[in-house]
Amino acid sequence: MNRPHWSYSQISCFQRCPLQYYFRYIAGIPRKTVPANMVLGSAVHAGLATYHRALMHHKPVGFSTLETSFLDSWQIQSDNAKIDYTFKQNQNDLQQLGLSLLKKYTDEEPPVSIRSVEKPLHVPLQASTGYILEKPLLAIADLITESSDGLLVNEFKTSSRAYSSMEVEQSLQASCYVHAAEETWAEPATVRFIIFVKTKQPRIQRIDTVRDAHNTTRLGDIVQNIERAIRVDAFYPIESALNCSGCPYRQPCKEWGREQVTKPELLNFSTNGCH
Numbered sequence: 001m002n003r004p005h006w007s008y009s010q011i012s013c014f015q016r017c018p019l020q021y022y023f024r025y026i027a028g029i030p031r032k033t034v035p036a037n038m039v040l041g042s043a044v045h046a047g048l049a050t051y052h053r054a055l056m057h058h059k060p061v062g063f064s065t066l067e068t069s070f071l072d073s074w075q076i077q078s079d080n081a082k083i084d085y086t087f088k089q090n091q092n093d094l095q096q097l098g099l100s101l102l103k104k105y106t107d108e109e110p111p112v113s114i115r116s117v118e119k120p121l122h123v124p125l126q127a128s129t130g131y132i133l134e135k136p137l138l139a140i141a142d143l144i145t146e147s148s149d150g151l152l153v154n155e156f157k158t159s160s161r162a163y164s165s166m167e168v169e170q171s172l173q174a175s176c177y178v179h180a181a182e183e184t185w186a187e188p189a190t191v192r193f194i195i196f197v198k199t200k201q202p203r204i205q206r207i208d209t210v211r212d213a214h215n216t217t218r219l220g221d222i223v224q225n226i227e228r229a230i231r232v233d234a235f236y237p238i239e240s241a242l243n244c245s246g247c248p249y250r251q252p253c254k255e256w257g258r259e260q261v262t263k264p265e266l267l268n269f270s271t272n273g274c275h
């Protein structure tokens with residue numbers, strides 16, 4: 001797991017904001033805050049993993065065990081970083097919401113024929129030219145089940161709104177999972193997004209998506225070009241409300257570039273220009 005690799009989180013971080021990628025993965029600046037929604041999502045995932053592992057091993061599990069996994073995860077995250085709540089959020093309401101979503105899911109028919117739960121899959125990445133990238137892809141799918149059509153990668157999300165079909169069709173994460181599952185087991189794979197929608201009336205949305213060989217090499221091409229950008233230090237901010245509101249690097253981002261403009265040669269140049 002510690003050997004150099006690409007993950008979907010790293011790829012999407014660079015695509016979202018190359019400067020945020022730099023702070024997180026190159027400079028290694030630890031995050032001091034974490035958005036409450038992210039904490040909720042991780043805690044729900046911890047509860048789901050406990051549930052699915054018990055099902056895979058055919059062991060009975062009560063909801064209280066899932067609740068413990070959920071609350072333990074919450075505690076670990078709050079020990080590691082300050083949780084950022086919006087003015088409408090508080091810990092108690094969010095925990096109740098997360099537990100009610102978990103309960104809703106476990107009240108449904110449980111998944112069957114489980115192949116793996118949060119299993120790390122290391123696979124090579126290949127560009128459309130046939131070039132195999134040095135660093136492999138590491139994908140950790142929440143839950144993989146078997147069906148008569150092949151493997152089904154189940155990816156769980158918590159979201160304030162339902163997903164659109166275009167969102168899942170364009171999802172690079174789905175391409176990562178299909179590629180990883182097919183390379184690992186040499187069986188066809190599809191992806192199902194299972195979205196815990198945090199509306200007033202919480203609900204669970206399921207939406208499927210398929211990928212082909214072109215998606216796989218497109219993924220390789222994207223990562224190859226990110227590697228090229230990193231080699232020439234092409235890190236720059238992409239400022240938007242969506243990106244920056246939950247970014248833990250707002251302070252270093254504000255300071256970024258100031259060092260360059262106060263370099264003596266630049267000051268001299270600007271003074272000469274005034275005269």
Ligand code: SF4
Pocket residue numbers: 017019020237238239240243244247248249250253254
């Ligand atoms: S504050 Fe915004 S622009 Fe700056 S690093 Fe974070 S996401 Fe990027």
